[in-house]
Amino acid sequence: MYKILNKKVLNNTVIEMEVFAPLVAEKAKPGQFIILRSHEDSERIPLTIAGYDIDKGTIKIIFQIVGASTLRLNELKEGDNIHDFVGPLGLPTHTEGIKKVCVVGGGVGCAIALPIAEEFHTLGANVTSIVGFRNKELVILEDEFKNASDTLIMMTDDGSYGEKGNVTIPLKNLLESGVKYDMVIAIGPLVMMKYVVETVRPFNIPVTVSMNPIMIDGTGMCGCCRLSLIKENKREMKFACVDGPDFNGYEVDFDEAIQRSKQYSDFERKAYDKECNLLAKGGKN
Amino acid sequence: MALIPKKHEMPIQGPLERTTNFCEVALGYTKEIAVAEAERCLNCKNRPCIEGCPVHIAIPDFIQEVKKGNFNEAYAIISKSSSLPAVCGRVCPQEKQCEAMCTLHTKLKVDGVGIGRIERFVADYHNENSTNSIVPPKSNSHKVAIIGSGPSGLTCAGDLQKQGFSVTIFEALHTPGGVLVYGIPEFRLPKSIVKKEIDNLKALGVEIKTNVVIGKTLTIDELFNMGYEAIYIASGAGLPKFMDIPGEGLKGVFSANEFLTRINLMKAYEDNSYTPIIKSKKVAVVGGGNVAMDAARSAKRLGSDVTIIYRRTFDELPARHEEIEHALEEGIKFNFLTNPIEIIGDENGNCIGIKCVKMELGSPDESGRKRPVVIENSEFTIDTDAVIMSLGTSPNPLIKNTTEGLSTTKWGGIMIDEDTGLSSRENVYAGGDAVTGAATVILAMGAGKKASQAISKKLLNKE
């Protein structure tokens, strides 16, 4: 059992929790994730390690309420226990030798991008962060990003906050104006990452993307997190949980990944509706 | 007494009924049938059956006790050699092991004694009727860590704890049991049996830490720093193989591990499960081993029309005999001498068919098995909404990659000394599927037993 020491609402649908998991905290590195089951009968879901504190033995997670499992996770209050919590899983983000980096985050992907921006900042790299949200209400972690970035560019789809438009617009402008990054890191919805890759491609700068396929075990056992890399016209299968979640953006077959992410959408919709109904009736127990 | 040529039939759930539920298929012998089956045993002087059992259970001795109705005595005899008789009685490939060596089979050319079935009866009887409470043994203050809670780790843990060692099992998943809980389905091995074995270990004092991935959460070297004096790696062979053919990324294509984990570990077949499973109209399962049979029969129970695709013939199917029979009874179709070359998808990335070639058996390879060869121009397509790849598994590299000085084979199996299970690292032992690659429960158990003896000797002589 893993106790929730702190719970914070970042916006209507994005929640932050600080969870007591000393063994995980001891080992955690930016870019890695955990898998949890909120209750004994819950689905296993992966969430990125958004922060960690070795002294307190805690791991910070930030999640968006999108379906039944995240809804149930949100039912837990400060002081409650998460039933299972395993990690740190996956490989840490590659930071070596990178002096100037552009971190591009979209929506709740910003939660995943933040610890990476912070790590680069701590290591002394020059950090540009471009973060995008649908509208002002959904903006999260602005101060945290400010503190971790040399330059912060805020975008909203509707222009209600920061600049109007999506994250690829300022990215393209920066690249066209001749700014040279050692690496661009894109974290967010698959479609966003795909377009970031296309935006950067003409400039010949390495792009890292953080893949988030459906997972079960997170240790390389089920193969459900697999994706294809295409290298010199040859396909190579990788398991995101052990070979990733970070991959070379130029190699990822995004179209396949986008299709695979919808594999269970019918079930997910039904499970969400059912859970909402249960909640409306005042909980299950 | 006249010789009965056939094994006593096992009472089973009929095929029509059982394909609509996940309850156990084989219901087990009654007392009367168990005794009657035991009567078939000739109590041979040379005891050939024992040679067929990888852990050398004193088979004729326990069967003699069953004949007399002394089921608890029978259990005590089995316990000396096996710690999981309720499991092995159900899942051992008896027709290749103990029962294959039985005099009735080898000399008299009739069915061998139903050793597995009697063993299962004895274990179930014991589990139902045993009242002796477990008393934790006196501690000898030596600490041993075990990685993985499959049959190999559980056996090693039990044997060491009984001798007074303080044993901690580290398990990556949230529930202990290894393949016994995430792979082998409920209808073949009820999870309550595995749970009972695990509860017994806990009662003995074994500590089980779930949600710890060795190689990630902790490393082998850290375990030594934490005071564990010896480590037994029983991490299994969990890495699924794919075929490296086009289309394996399509929706509707699964590894057997994914499909079975969703069903067994996550109970996705239950209506109120939070973990999804796709119920496809038509399912093709590629492979011919126990894993393929389990995936096929699980898919059948979810309402699918199931075809097994296997590149050799019926005679080469590596699965347990009984499972093949049950699969046939349940209406699962077989496409022998067939090998997939591509999975076909529609414009939305959904699997809609599997393109195959026909094979013929050529000359035998090194293993003595006839090698399947492709027949030219024999391509054809099977329409299907889902493909489950059941091609076998190999050891997971997580531990190897994070443990300096641990030697492994080309395919990732941990190299050990055959007699002790000792790896290339001092005080690190290994066994089960992590060493052999995907094998059997009884071999994994036997390896755990052997390592427990070596560990005990090493740590106690140290003093």
Ligand SMILES: Cc1cc2nc3c(=O)[nH]c(=O)nc-3n(C[C@H](O)[C@H](O)[C@H](O)COP(=O)(O)OP(=O)(O)OC[C@H]3O[C@@H](n4cnc5c(N)ncnc54)[C@H](O)[C@@H]3O)c2cc1C
């Ligand atoms: C490595 C990794 C890190 C992630 N980090 C974060 C994070 O920090 N914050 C955050 O909000 N989300 C993160 N996600 C996504 C998060 O796991 C999903 O939002 C969550 O599983 C949704 O579950 P649900 O039941 O609430 O929603 P559902 O209704 O089940 O699904 C909503 C969407 O979530 C995805 N999803 C569903 N089940 C899984 C699963 N078992 N594994 C992965 N994705 C799934 C699907 O694409 C689906 O379309 C991460 C995913 C991965 C793979």
Ligand SMILES: Cc1cc2nc3c(=O)[nH]c(=O)nc-3n(C[C@H](O)[C@H](O)[C@H](O)COP(=O)(O)OP(=O)(O)OC[C@H]3O[C@@H](n4cnc5c(N)ncnc54)[C@H](O)[C@@H]3O)c2cc1C
């Ligand atoms: C579907 C299926 C059906 C089968 N049917 C039969 C059958 O009928 N008869 C038969 O005899 N055999 C059968 N087998 C094979 C048999 O189950 C295995 O040979 C046996 O379980 C191996 O035991 P093990 O203890 O070595 O490993 P496993 O049972 O694989 O257990 C290993 C455990 O270690 C854990 N682990 C792995 N890595 C780590 C890590 N880094 N840190 C912590 N924990 C870790 C895993 O999560 C797992 O729980 C079947 C296998 C499958 C998959």
Ligand code: SF4
């Ligand atoms: S453990 Fe397996 S091989 Fe040994 S006697 Fe029992 S069923 Fe036969």
Ligand code: SF4
């Ligand atoms: S070989 Fe067969 S008949 Fe002979 S003792 Fe063993 S089980 Fe009995």
Ligand code: FES
């Ligand atoms: S999540 Fe199972 S292999 Fe990656």
